[in-house]
Amino acid sequence: MSPSMLLQLLVSGLASSFVLLLTSLGLVIILGYMKVVNLAHTEMLMSGAFICYYVYQAAGLPFIVALLVAFAVSFLFGALVERLIICHFYGKMSETLLATYALSILLKQAALLLLGKNYKKVDYPVKTVFQWGPVYLESYKLVVAGLAILSLLLTLLFIYKTKTGRMIRAAMQNRSMTESLGINTKKIDTITFAYGMGLAGLAGAIIAPLSTVTYTLGESWLTNTFMNVVMGGVSSLFGTFASSVLIQESVSVISGLSNSVTAQIIVLLVVIVVVRLKPDGLFTAKERR
Amino acid sequence: MPLLTKVRQLPVNRWIDLALFLFLLTFPIWQNTYWVYIMSGIMAYMIFALSLDLLWGYTGLMSMGHSVLFGAGGYMIGIASAWANQADWIKFDQLPWFLAILSQPLGAFLAALFLPGLIALFIGLFMFSGKIRGVFFSLITLALAGISELFVINQSRYTHGDSGITVTSRTLFSNSDSQRLTDQQFYFVVLAFLLGSYLLCLWLVNTRTGKVLQGIRENESRLTYLGYKPAAFKLFIFMLSGMMAGLAGMLFVRVQGSINHSAIGINLATLVLVWVAVGGRGNLTGALIGTLLLQFSETKLNSVFSGISADFAQYWKLVLGLLLLLIVFVIPKGLIGVLLEQQQSRQGRDRKAAIMRKEVHSHDANP
Amino acid sequence: MTPTHKPADKAEAAPVLLETRGLSVSFNGFQALSDISLSIRQGELRVIIGPNGAGKTTFMDLITGKAKPTAGQVLFEGQDITGKSAAEIARRYKIGRKFQGPNVFDNMTVAENIELAVAGYEGLTQSLFFRASARFRHRVTEILEQIELADYRSFMATDLSHGQRQWLEIGMVFAQDPKLIILDEPTSGMTADETRKTGDMIKKLKGEHTILVVEHDMDFVRQVADYVTVFNLGKRLVEGTLEAVQQDPEVQAVYLKEAD
Ligand SMILES: Nc1ncnc2c1ncn2[C@@H]1O[C@H](COP(=O)(O)OP(=O)(O)O)[C@@H](O)[C@H]1O
Ligand SMILES: [Mg+2]
Numbered sequence: 001m002s003p004s005m006l007l008q009l010l011v012s013g014l015a016s017s018f019v020l021l022l023t024s025l026g027l028v029i030i031l032g033y034m035k036v037v038n039l040a041h042t043e044m045l046m047s048g049a050f051i052c053y054y055v056y057q058a059a060g061l062p063f064i065v066a067l068l069v070a071f072a073v074s075f076l077f078g079a080l081v082e083r084l085i086i087c088h089f090y091g092k093m094s095e096t097l098l099a100t101y102a103l104s105i106l107l108k109q110a111a112l113l114l115l116g117k118n119y120k121k122v123d124y125p126v127k128t129v130f131q132w133g134p135v136y137l138e139s140y141k142l143v144v145a146g147l148a149i150l151s152l153l154l155t156l157l158f159i160y161k162t163k164t165g166r167m168i169r170a171a172m173q174n175r176s177m178t179e180s181l182g183i184n185t186k187k188i189d190t191i192t193f194a195y196g197m198g199l200a201g202l203a204g205a206i207i208a209p210l211s212t213v214t215y216t217l218g219e220s221w222l223t224n225t226f227m228n229v230v231m232g233g234v235s236s237l238f239g240t241f242a243s244s245v246l247i248q249e250s251v252s253v254i255s256g257l258s259n260s261v262t263a264q265i266i267v268l269l270v271v272i273v274v275v276r277l278k279p280d281g282l283f284t285a286k287e288r289r
Numbered sequence: 290m291p292l293l294t295k296v297r298q299l300p301v302n303r304w305i306d307l308a309l310f311l312f313l314l315t316f317p318i319w320q321n322t323y324w325v326y327i328m329s330g331i332m333a334y335m336i337f338a339l340s341l342d343l344l345w346g347y348t349g350l351m352s353m354g355h356s357v358l359f360g361a362g363g364y365m366i367g368i369a370s371a372w373a374n375q376a377d378w379i380k381f382d383q384l385p386w387f388l389a390i391l392s393q394p395l396g397a398f399l400a401a402l403f404l405p406g407l408i409a410l411f412i413g414l415f416m417f418s419g420k421i422r423g424v425f426f427s428l429i430t431l432a433l434a435g436i437s438e439l440f441v442i443n444q445s446r447y448t449h450g451d452s453g454i455t456v457t458s459r460t461l462f463s464n465s466d467s468q469r470l471t472d473q474q475f476y477f478v479v480l481a482f483l484l485g486s487y488l489l490c491l492w493l494v495n496t497r498t499g500k501v502l503q504g505i506r507e508n509e510s511r512l513t514y515l516g517y518k519p520a521a522f523k524l525f526i527f528m529l530s531g532m533m534a535g536l537a538g539m540l541f542v543r544v545q546g547s548i549n550h551s552a553i554g555i556n557l558a559t560l561v562l563v564w565v566a567v568g569g570r571g572n573l574t575g576a577l578i579g580t581l582l583l584q585f586s587e588t589k590l591n592s593v594f595s596g597i598s599a600d601f602a603q604y605w606k607l608v609l610g611l612l613l614l615l616i617v618f619v620i621p622k623g624l625i626g627v628l629l630e631q632q633q634s635r636q637g638r639d640r641k642a643a644i645m646r647k648e649v650h651s652h653d654a655n656p
Numbered sequence: 657m658t659p660t661h662k663p664a665d666k667a668e669a670a671p672v673l674l675e676t677r678g679l680s681v682s683f684n685g686f687q688a689l690s691d692i693s694l695s696i697r698q699g700e701l702r703v704i705i706g707p708n709g710a711g712k713t714t715f716m717d718l719i720t721g722k723a724k725p726t727a728g729q730v731l732f733e734g735q736d737i738t739g740k741s742a743a744e745i746a747r748r749y750k751i752g753r754k755f756q757g758p759n760v761f762d763n764m765t766v767a768e769n770i771e772l773a774v775a776g777y778e779g780l781t782q783s784l785f786f787r788a789s790a791r792f793r794h795r796v797t798e799i800l801e802q803i804e805l806a807d808y809r810s811f812m813a814t815d816l817s818h819g820q821r822q823w824l825e826i827g828m829v830f831a832q833d834p835k836l837i838i839l840d841e842p843t844s845g846m847t848a849d850e851t852r853k854t855g856d857m858i859k860k861l862k863g864e865h866t867i868l869v870v871e872h873d874m875d876f877v878r879q880v881a882d883y884v885t886v887f888n889l890g891k892r893l894v895e896g897t898l899e900a901v902q903q904d905p906e907v908q909a910v911y912l913k914e915a916d
Contacts, residue, residue, distance in 0.1 A: 101559060106607065227432050230429075498786075503761070640811065
C-alpha cells in the first residue's frame, strides 16, 4: 500500500468515524443514562433518513429544516414511545429487548408498506469535492463531521450544563434519592429517551445523502452501532467518540488490504474480544467532572 | 391413589405436549403432501425453538444470535450436498481440509451436529470466563449473527454467496441427488428427532442439572456461595443447545431443499425469540406451541391472502410485531406461561387452605 | 463466672476454626475495614454487632470470597483461604453464608431451593446423573421441619412471607452442612414471634456447629449470644461477653450516638 493510498484510507476512515459517532449518540444516551437497550434505535435512523428525503429532496425545503424536522419528529415519537411502552419495562431486560424489537419491526414494516421498496437518493447539500494532493474528500463529509462534533458538544452541554441534564445524571446515579428531592423522575425518563430518539432521527437525516434511503437502512447499522457503544463503555460519550474513530479507521485501513466486508468482520470480532477483556468499555476513564 | 394425585398434579402443559405429539403423529394421515412438507419444516423449527428455550427460558441466557448455530448446521448440509452433486457454481476440485469431512458418508451429519457444538463451546468459553452476562450476552450474540451473515455472503466460494445453496437430496445421511425420501417418510424422520429432542429436554430440565440451570436464571451469584461454578453449567447448556440448533438447521435444510444467508442472520435469530416469547419460555411447551401457531398461521394465511396482496409476508411481519408487543404487555409469560400460572395459583390456594385447616385443627386439639 | 457461660468456657479449649489477621479493605480510597484480627473456635457461637455501615457485611464478604482484602489474611482450619473464589470457599472449605436480606431462588419451589443447597453434588456430571436417595429426601424434609416450612415445600419461594424467605435461606445454609455458618442479620424484617423462633433454631445448633452471626435485634442477641464482638467504623471496638460489652463505655458511646 502506497503512503498516499494509506493517507486516503485514513482520511475517509476518519470521515466514517464521525458518521458512526453520529449514529451511536442516541443509543449511548439511552443505554448509558437509562440502562435501556433500545433495539428500535437504528429504525429511528431509517425514519430520520426518510424524513430528510421527503422534506429536503421531495419538498425542496432547506436542508437545515429537514434536520430540525427529523429531530423534532423523532423526539416527539420517542416521548410517546417512552410513555406508552418503555416506561412499563424498566429493569426488565428481556421484556425491554422484546418490546423495542417489536417496535423496530413496526417501524421497518410501516416504512416498507407505506413508502415502498424503492431506493431513494438524497442529493448532497454541498457538492464540492476537496483535493489535497492525492487525497479526495467530499465536502459534505466535512459537514457531517462538523455536525457530529456539534451534536456531541450540544449533548455534553445539555447533560452537563442544563438543569434538565443535571437531573438526568442525578436520576442515573441514584433514582430514589433524586425522587426524594422532589424531582419528577418519570418526566426525566421521558425527556432522556425522547432526546436519544431525537438524536437518532437527526443522525438519520444527516447521513441520508450518504446512503441509499430505503427501509433496510436501519438494520445495516444495527451491529455497528451497538458494538461501538458497548466498546466505548455504555455511559461514556467520549468513549463512544474514541471507539468510533478506532473502529472506522481500522475498517478503512483493513479494507484497503482486503475488502470492506472482510474488514468489517475482522474489526467486529476484535471489538468483541476487546469487550470480553474490558467489559466496562475500552474508554471508561472518568468523564470531565 | 398416589398415582392419581401425581397425575392430577402434573403441570397442564404436559397434557398439551401429549396432545401435540398425537396430533403430529396423525397429521400425515389426513393432510396432503404439501402440508406434510410444511409441517416438517415447522417441526425442524420447533427443535430450534426448544434449543433456545433451554438457553433462554431455563438458564436465562437470552441469545439473540442463536441462528448462528442453526445456520452452521444447515450450511454443512448445503456445502456437502453441493459438493456431492457438483453444483455448477463450485469452482474448486477439492474440499479444503477443514471441510474435508463433508465428503465422507455420515460426515455431513456429524459436522452439522458437532460444528455448532464446537462454535458454542468457543463462544461460551470466551464469554462465560469473563464478566459478559445479561444484556451484554444478548448484544454480543446479536452482533455474532450479523457478522455470520456477512461472513457467509462473503465466503461465496463455499456458500454461493447471496444466492445460497440448493439441496436436492433428502435423506438423513446421504448427500447424493439420487437418494430421496418422500415427503411423508422424511416427515417421520423429523418427527422422530423432534420427539427425541423433546424427551431429552424434558429429562434434562428435571435433573439436578436442570435445577442448577434455573438457579443460574434466578440468582447466579447465590449459586456460587453454594459451591457451584455456574460457568461450567452455562457452557454445557450452550453446547447442548447449539448442537440441537445445528440438528434443527440440518433437518430444516433437508426439508426445504435450500439454504441461504437468512438462515444464519439476525432475522431468524429474532424470529425464534418471538416464537418462544409468544408461546412462553421456560416450560418447553411454549416453545413448541409458539412455533407451531405462528409458523402455521403464516403459511395458512399466506395461502389465503397471497392472491390478494403480493406483500403478504410484509404484512405478516407487521402483525408479528404487533403480536409481540401485545404479548409483552398483556401476558409476558406467554400463552403457556399463563396456563401454568393459573394452575399454580389454584394449587397454591389449595395448599394454603390445607395449611389453614391444619392449624385450626391443631389449635382445637390442644387449646 | 455464672453457669450460663459454661458453653463458652468449653469452647475456650476447642481449636481455632476461623482466624483473620489484620484484615483490611478499601473501596476507591474509602477504608471500609481496617486491621481486623479475630478468631473463632470450633463450636462457638459468635455475634458481631455494630451500627450500620460499621463494616460487618464487608467482613463476611472477605471471608466468603465475595471481596478481596487489600491487606491481611483469612485462615480457616489453619489454611490460608485469602482471595480464594466464592465457590471454592463454599465447596472445599465448607463455609456457608446467609446474606443480609433474603437471597434465594425466587421462581423455584421451597424444596428445590433446599435441594440445590444440599452439599456434595456441585459438579456437572454429578448433578446430571444425580438421583435423590431416601436419605437425601429425608435430609431435605428434616431441614424443612427445622425451618418450619415443611407445609410449604411446594410453594414458590417468591410466594413466601419475608420472614419465611429468611428462614428458607437459613435452611439453605443448614443444607450445605457447613463447618462454619455465617448469618448476616437473619432476623431483619421478622415479627417478634418469628425472631424468637429463629433464635431457637440457631440455639439448637449451638455446640455442634460453629456460627458467626451479625445482628441488630438486641432481644435476639440476648437470646443466643455468649460472646460478642463490636464493630464500629471499620474497626474492631471490643470483644467479650454480652454483659461485659454492654458495660463498656466506648460501646455505650457508639450506641448512644446512634440513638440520637
Ligand atoms: N463494594 C463496595 N464498594 C464501595 N463501598 C462499599 C462496598 N461494600 C461496602 N462498602 C462500604 O463499606 C461500608 C461498610 O458497609 P457494610 O459492611 O455493609 O456495613 P454493615 O454491614 O456493618 O452495615 C459502608 O460505608 C459501605 O458503603
Ligand atoms: Mg450489613
